Amino acid sequence: MGLPSATVLPLLIVVAAGIYYIYNEVLQFMSKSLVRNKVVVVSDAVSGVGTECAHLFHKGGARLILCGTSWDKLESLYDSLTTDADPRETFAPKLVILDFSDIDSMEDVVAEVMECYGYVDVLICNSSMKLKAPIQSVSLELDRNIMDINYFGPSTLAKGVLPTMISRRSGHIILINSIQGRLAVPFRSSYAASKHAAQAFFDCLRAEVEEYGIVVSTISHTFINASQPPQVEEPVPKPNALAAFITSQLTHGVRPSVLANEIMHTVNRKRKEVVLAHPIPRVALYLRSLLPHFLFAVLAAGVKDSVLGEQMQ
Structure with missing residues (x-):
């Protein structure tokens, strides 16, 4: 006797959900096993995203080289990774002081990174300095x-690890960039310009090193949301409706743990380009190419209403 038709759809949903869960668990297991013994460098490892990456790759058995500006914070991260860790399954991380604002020190930093294991399998360029200000108020020094x-x-760190990757004909370089490497918004001129420059550099690098078996990936995300969801505030008087709607879509952000998982998947699937954004920012990317005048009008209206200028990252 067949099942009643009313129970077929719920049953199919339950089965599909179960299959999807198992599929994700298998992918997660495979992701961790594929990075085992790989030499992985994480810059700005003491940030929210960097810390999540460190824990994820450490559990996967990677040989980590963790970089950051603060030795105390690096040691604290080291302790959190090694405490109760199984030395038969994991490796104690190497720690390197790295401050991208001190470009003159980069040659020594690269040498120290390479001395750890003699080569690098995966370089995760995770660093960012944000600024929100009108263009005329930003100094040249800033x-x-x-x-x-x-x-x-x-870009300097990537150049530093490149020679050994070329000689070994393998390697993966990942830039954790921003959606503003593709789409500039008001009051973020310096930040957007730096992210556009980084996007262009790594796009060029991808094409130049493909013949050596080196993968270059860029992950473009909206702002990192490490805080609790904000409370509902009083509405801005007479806002531009479209600008306010775009703002509401962008305030969700990307959680550090979500981004770290995407980085792990990018390493294992060797994806060259990833965009982590809600539909509205994705649409804005298409509008920038197809209907730029419309997008410019929306952004200008947002600045006038002081909605996008305050909320967009």
């Missing part, structure tokens, strides 16, 4: 500092 941290630092 512009240069942002470019050092967001562009010159990651």
